[in-house]
Amino acid sequence: MEFWKQLIPPFDFQQVFVEPWTEYLDSFLWIFAMGFLVTAACGFLGTFIVWRRMALVGDAISHSVLPGIVIAFLVSQSRDTLPMFLGALGAGVLTTVLIELIHQKSRIKTDAALGIVFTTLFAFGVVLVSLYGENVDLDVDCVLYGELEHVIFETPVAFLGLFEAPNSVLRMGAVTLAVMVLVAVFYRPLLLSSFDPGLARSMGVSPAVIHHALMALLAVVVVSAFEAVGAVLVIAMLIFPATTASLLSDRLPVILGLTLLIALLSAFLGLHLALWLDASTAASISVVIFGMFLAAWASRCVTRVAREGFRR
Amino acid sequence: MTAFFEYVARNVVRRLGSFVGLALAPCRSAGKRCRIGLPRRGASAGPTKLVESASVTWAEAPRYVVGLALALLVVSSARAAKIGDLESLDFGEQFARFFTLQDEIVRLALLGSVFLGVSCGLLGSFIVVRKLSLFGDTLSHAVLPGVAIGYLVSGYKDPVAIFVGATLAGLLGTVLVQLIKKTTHIKEDSSLGMVLAGFYGLGVVLMNRIQAMPTGTQSGLDKFLFGQVAALSSVEVWMMGGVALASILLVTVFYRQFLLGSFDVGFARGLGLPTGLFHYLLMLLLAFTVVVSLQAVGAVLVSAMLVIPAASAYLLTDRMHRMLIIASVFGVLSGSLGAFLSFFGNSLPTGPLMVLASSFVFCLCFFLSPRHGLFSRWRKRKTRDHRILNENTLKAIYHVREERGFVGEGVGLSQLAERMGETAEEAKRRVRELVSAGLCDIQESGAKSEALLNPDGWLRACAVIRNHRLWELYLTNQAAYEPDHVHDDAEVIEHVLGEDTVRRLERLLDYPSQDPHGKLIPSLADLQRSLVKTPSPEPPSGYRMPGS
Numbered sequence: 001m002e003f004w005k006q007l008i009p010p011f012d013f014q015q016v017f018v019e020p021w022t023e024y025l026d027s028f029l030w031i032f033a034m035g036f037l038v039t040a041a042c043g044f045l046g047t048f049i050v051w052r053r054m055a056l057v058g059d060a061i062s063h064s065v066l067p068g069i070v071i072a073f074l075v076s077q078s079r080d081t082l083p084m085f086l087g088a089l090g091a092g093v094l095t096t097v098l099i100e101l102i103h104q105k106s107r108i109k110t111d112a113a114l115g116i117v118f119t120t121l122f123a124f125g126v127v128l129v130s131l132y133g134e135n136v137d138l139d140v141d142c143v144l145y146g147e148l149e150h151v152i153f154e155t156p157v158a159f160l161g162l163f164e165a166p167n168s169v170l171r172m173g174a175v176t177l178a179v180m181v182l183v184a185v186f187y188r189p190l191l192l193s194s195f196d197p198g199l200a201r202s203m204g205v206s207p208a209v210i211h212h213a214l215m216a217l218l219a220v221v222v223v224s225a226f227e228a229v230g231a232v233l234v235i236a237m238l239i240f241p242a243t244t245a246s247l248l249s250d251r252l253p254v255i256l257g258l259t260l261l262i263a264l265l266s267a268f269l270g271l272h273l274a275l276w277l278d279a280s281t282a283a284s285i286s287v288v289i290f291g292m293f294l295a296a297w298a299s300r301c302v303t304r305v306a307r308e309g310f311r312r
Numbered sequence: 313m314t315a316f317f318e319y320v321a322r323n324v325v326r327r328l329g330s331f332v333g334l335a336l337a338p339c340r341s342a343g344k345r346c347r348i349g350l351p352r353r354g355a356s357a358g359p360t361k362l363v364e365s366a367s368v369t370w371a372e373a374p375r376y377v378v379g380l381a382l383a384l385l386v387v388s389s390a391r392a393a394k395i396g397d398l399e400s401l402d403f404g405e406q407f408a409r410f411f412t413l414q415d416e417i418v419r420l421a422l423l424g425s426v427f428l429g430v431s432c433g434l435l436g437s438f439i440v441v442r443k444l445s446l447f448g449d450t451l452s453h454a455v456l457p458g459v460a461i462g463y464l465v466s467g468y469k470d471p472v473a474i475f476v477g478a479t480l481a482g483l484l485g486t487v488l489v490q491l492i493k494k495t496t497h498i499k500e501d502s503s504l505g506m507v508l509a510g511f512y513g514l515g516v517v518l519m520n521r522i523q524a525m526p527t528g529t530q531s532g533l534d535k536f537l538f539g540q541v542a543a544l545s546s547v548e549v550w551m552m553g554g555v556a557l558a559s560i561l562l563v564t565v566f567y568r569q570f571l572l573g574s575f576d577v578g579f580a581r582g583l584g585l586p587t588g589l590f591h592y593l594l595m596l597l598l599a600f601t602v603v604v605s606l607q608a609v610g611a612v613l614v615s616a617m618l619v620i621p622a623a624s625a626y627l628l629t630d631r632m633h634r635m636l637i638i639a640s641v642f643g644v645l646s647g648s649l650g651a652f653l654s655f656f657g658n659s660l661p662t663g664p665l666m667v668l669a670s671s672f673v674f675c676l677c678f679f680l681s682p683r684h685g686l687f688s689r690w691r692k693r694k695t696r697d698h699r700i701l702n703e704n705t706l707k708a709i710y711h712v713r714e715e716r717g718f719v720g721e722g723v724g725l726s727q728l729a730e731r732m733g734e735t736a737e738e739a740k741r742r743v744r745e746l747v748s749a750g751l752c753d754i755q756e757s758g759a760k761s762e763a764l765l766n767p768d769g770w771l772r773a774c775a776v777i778r779n780h781r782l783w784e785l786y787l788t789n790q791a792a793y794e795p796d797h798v799h800d801d802a803e804v805i806e807h808v809l810g811e812d813t814v815r816r817l818e819r820l821l822d823y824p825s826q827d828p829h830g831k832l833i834p835s836l837a838d839l840q841r842s843l844v845k846t847p848s849p850e851p852p853s854g855y856r857m858p859g860s
Contacts (some may be wrong), residue, residue, distance in 0.1 A: 050498075055505040056446050066633070088707075105686050106678060112623045115445040120671040123664035126538060130660055144537055145516045216416030231455065232612070233516075236509030243498050243506060279520035286513030293506065301495060 009277065016276045027152035032153045034169050035285055038225045041176040042234065043241030045182060045221055047255055048214060051194045052244040055235070056111075057096075057215070060118035062222045062234040064095040066125030066143060069226065074132060081171060085223060088227035092219035095121060106147055123233065146230035148281040168227065175224045179217065183256070186210075191252060229282035235287035240293050241266075247296045268290060330361035389480075418655070420549050421541040425456065425609050425651045425666070426550035428617065429643030431559045431601045436622035437639045438594055441574050442634070446501070447489075447829055449615035450508040452602045454485030456611050458514025459536055460522060471547045475603055485511055538661035539610030541651045552604045559597050563636065608647075610663035620670040621646060624677040626650055627684045646670035700807050702749055705742040706773035707780070708732045709752075709763060714831070722762030774834040780806040781827035782817045787827045789821060795828040 017245075020028040049058050060076040068091025069084055076083035095117055102113040129143060156164035183190065189210055192200035225234050245258035270285030277284065335855035406674025439448050459474050459483025466473035485507045519534075537542050563570060564675035572580035573587045573594075580587045600615050609617050621642035625635045679687045708731045712723045743763045746752035753768030755762045765773060783802040787793040793801075809817075818824075818835075827833055 020487040050502050053499055053501050055499075055502045056449075059449075059505055059508070105842070106627060106685055108623050108626065109440075109445075110445055111443055112440050112445040112619055112626075115449060115571060115615060115619040116623055116671070116674060119613055119620070119667055123613055123616065123667035123671070124539070125669065126661060126664040130664075200790070232512050233509060235505050236513055239502050239505045239509065243502055247496060273517075277517060277521060278524050283513045283516035286509055287517055290510030292508070293510070297496065311705070 011276060016114050016272050020271070028271075030151050030166050031149060032267060032282065033165075034148055034172060034228055035267035035271055035281060037169065037172040037176045038148075038228050038263055039237050039241065039267050039285060039289075040260055041172065041179050041221050041265045042225060042237035043259035044176075044256060045158075045179050045214075045217060047242040047245070047252070047259055048150065048183075048190055048194055049218060050239055050246070052211075052214070054214075054218075055239050056114060058218055058222065058238045059097055059235045060099070060114050061092045061215075061219055062226070063118040063231050064121035064125075065091045065130060065219070065220060065223055066126075066224060066231055067121050068094075069223070070125055070128040070132070074128075085220075088223035088226070089216075089219055092215075092222070096215060132244035142227065142230060144230050145233060145280045146226070146228050146282040148228045151228075172224055175221060179221060182217065186213075190214075208210070229285075233282045233286050237291055240286070240289040241268055244289070244293045244296045247293075247300050262289070262292060318561055330780060339386050350743050363489055374539040420544050420546060421608075421651045421655075422648055424541060424544045424549045424552050425647030426644050427556040428608050429548070429621070429645070429647040430603050430640045431552070431556040431597075431729070432605065432617045432647075433556055433621050433625070433638075433640030433642075433643035434559045434563050435601050436618035436620075436643070437593070437625065437632070437636050438570060438574055438624040439598065439618055440626055441635075445619045446504055447614070448598065448602070448618040450489065450504045451482050451485060451599060452611050452614035453508040453515075454511040455479075455482045455599070455606065456512055456536070457518055458473075458484075458515075458603075459516055459606065459611075460518035463522060464518075471545065474606075475551060478603040479599050479818055481511065482602060483596070483683065486595055486599070527682050535610070536606050536608050537612055539606070539608050539613070539663035539666075541608045541654055541662040544607055548604070548607050554610075555597075555600045555604045557713075559601065562593065562597060566593070570594065574632075583662065596713075608651075608662060609666055609832050611659065613663040616667040617643065617647070617670065620667065620674050624670070624674045627674075627677040627681040630683075642670065642673050646673055698745075701742065702751070703772070703776045703807055705732070705746055706751065706765070706769060707776050709765060709769075710777050719746055722764050725763060728763060776806050778834050779809045779814060781831065781833045782821065782824070783809065785821055785824055785827050785833070798828065 008243040041261040046055075046058070049055060068087035068089070070087075072083040072087025075087075098117045099110065099113045102108050102116065103110050108116070124142065151168055154166035154168060156166055189200065189205040192203065192205055193207040199208075200207055210299050222234055225237065229237060241259035241262045242255070244262055245255040248258060249255050266285055266289045270288040271281060273279070273288060274281040274284035327837075346798060436448070439445055455478040458478035460477075461481070462474035462477025463469060463476065488507050489500070489503050492498055492506070493500055498506075523534075569580070569585050569590045572583070573590050577587050598618075601618075605614050605617065622635070622639040624642050625638035628638055629635050646669035647666055649669040650662055653665045653669070654660045654662040677685065679685050682688055698828040706730055709723050712727050712731050716750075723737050725743065726736060728743070729736045730741060732742075734742075740761075743752060743754060746763070746769065747754060751766065751772060753764045753766060755764050780802045783805050784795075787798040787801060788795050823835070825835065826835055
């Protein structure tokens, strides 16, 4: 029994829920903001990714940006945003190109091509990290489950003279805003090409252009979320909000709104879970999201059974 | 009960023997093929064919068994040596240390990679042909919480507890994917991604907890993420061996069932095979493989070891049993290479190195595979284009000669150029190519040079012309084309008609001598004699009105 007590620490309401919002508000607020922004950007975009059956492409891209980021670090010898973005974008583009190449030039099916390309690039990236880890200020843990908490170690930068915020939070905020604005502006073409590519083409919307634009946007979001949540957990942020919302509603605007709500709730609960268990924040957020999905799924099953029972 | 075991044992010996025999004798069973990628044809070969291909040809089995035994003997009889001199990282020393196999760690690591390669290759092949590649990825991430729980229950890094926990977690993940697919509208790729990420997150939280515990820092669980082959214990290696043996046995015993289930589920069900049962058997084996491979490759990259060697083998062969063997060999090769490389670096994780080694093998196959490789296909296309060009030149020479009633042997290059619609230089270059192919000679007389076909060249020219005109006649007479619509089709097909097809066309068209345009179709008999025409009153046209 002693053992299990060690595993699950005692729950202290004061420490878990009150102190972060009073005593440590300055640093905690930014962690919370970062968690929410990452989940929101991923979830919002993820709605379309899930509908277009590109969920595992997101997984592949999130893995294969690693060598791009490491090489950018090595070349530029800095943690500047721009080289990192370029490196990761290059790796993302390389991934899609390689998958297409293998799929078209040989008899290998798309799923196997995906499995080959992203694992190879990821393995390459991991070897680079373990060889030059000290130089690039990036370690394997960060790759595996991200370091959302590290936001507080950054020196805050002033934003338009209004308030001061850590650089990565500002960047993530910009990306989130950009995703929402782009989705809002191109809402109709996105909707059309996601649900009826034929109709979209006949109305002058090219599904290929939309597809590639979406891939590029996905790469941008994945890259900016990479440091916060790592390579694997991005996929949780991408898929869970969309699927959970789609269990609760059938209308796209409602689903998009729900993903934001889910992002807010899961960031909030996930942070407190991480505080309580002293675990990785990104992993805790994905556990919470997973739990929310299971709850939504169970409630749907229950209502369906109840409705059928009522009909009889 | 004993009868059952006897049956299984006999089956195992027979299948193993025939399996190896078939793999070693590539051309023996040319008629009994079950091609990958053509499910219908494989199915129509029927159960009898499949049984036949697995019939006794085990003359070569002993050789294989002896080889395996020898290898094991070498590995196990190598002198036991000191452990723990890991700090001596001189390249030469490590090299010697690795290849003399004196070190217990090296031997375990190598044996582990061999077992890993075999089981991953076997199961990965089925995963790849069943298009379940990403399923392996999900499974490998989903076992993580099971690993942590196995550790928690046993209190230390007990391989058996971790094995049980991880297998249960993997199976739970599998069932969850199926359940989500069945009860909601969520598509399979999303449900795979959800189980992957959700379980992985859970596993990471549990592992963080374990590391926060007083005993947790030495848990060594972090090695489960990227693998460390040097940390393999002997129990783990024997568990890997057990899983490898189990996969070999089950795959050989139920080879036919797995094969049918992979390519034609409907047909398998029609035969009364419990396809669902075999699917789950495969999934169970897959879960076992993933779980025992964790220590060596790590959870994040096991799926690569499943997919990449199998995909490389898929590029090399069309036959399933050969693919299984080649994939295992590739798995063993890249596993050992990865283990070897990770011994050089101080703390290099093994998994990524193994994956890079297998990707290297894949690249080689992708470019150089004799049948499906990019480079070989490019070369094949190149030679084919060259051949078509040569055949067109031959045809032009024939036409020039035909226009003047086959009088005179030589064809002037200027006439040829005019006929082909090319410049004189181009015509000369084309003829030179014929010369280098040994089909033609150039006769220079003053300013005028002539192309002279030798007998080989003349035969080839006549053959191409015959193909062309036979096809035109076939299109007009049998397929009811208008005679002025057939030329373009024939222009393409003349280069690819085989001898058999030509014979069948001749029979079908009743050995014609004239094409729809009233021109001669040079038959075999015509080739022997001179074609110089003796004027005949009215040449009968070979064209028949459709329906008449």
